[in-house]
Amino acid sequence: MAFGVGALLGNIIGGRLGDTRPFTTTFTTAGVTVLASAGILLFSRHPIPLVALFTLLGLVGLSANPILVSLAVRYGGAAPTLATAMPTSIFNLGTAIGTGISGIALESSLGAIGPTVVGTIGAVLILAPLGLLAFLESPRHQVALEQR
Structure with missing residues (x-):
């Protein structure tokens, strides 16, 4: 319930x-997701910090989704319906793949912490495409493109 209220x-x-600062917000939520996931990994045997971190994960873990959909629509050009559908499909694909990998990790030598390790790694990996997108959208990069 705490995760749901946080989400x-x-x-x-x-x-x-995200309406005013889409890249700052997505980087912040991704960074806090990494920290919350790592915290869950470290405090998985301590109920009070675990519930607090799980609530924090709910708060930040899904909060970038509306921003990412908005960015997809911005880049969608003449296909706004497709641009709106794609992020949701990708989120669902990521959930399916992550769940499968987490199941494998659960049965590995990692045991019960396996899914949390997978989630933490996944949270770290999102920083790369976000960084590239922020770079491509940066005013400095846009000025360089205009000067060419």
Whole structure:
């Protein structure tokens, strides 16, 4: 329940902040997701910090989704419906793949912490495409393109 309430609030707050600062908001939520996931890994045997970190993960873990959909629509050009559908499909594909890998990790020598390790690695990996997108959208890069 705490994760769900956090996710609801995160979507509302993330959507608001994403309207004015989409890249700052997505980087912040991705960074805090990495920290929350790592914290869950470290404190998995301590109920109070675990619930707090799980709530934080709900708050930030999904809050970038509306921003990412908005960015997809921005880049979608003449195909806004397709651009809206693609991020949701990719989120679902990521969930399916992540769940499969987490199941394998669960049965590995990592045991019960396997899914958390997979989640932490996944959270770190999102920083690369976000960094590339932020770079391509940066004013400095846009000025360099215009000067060519």
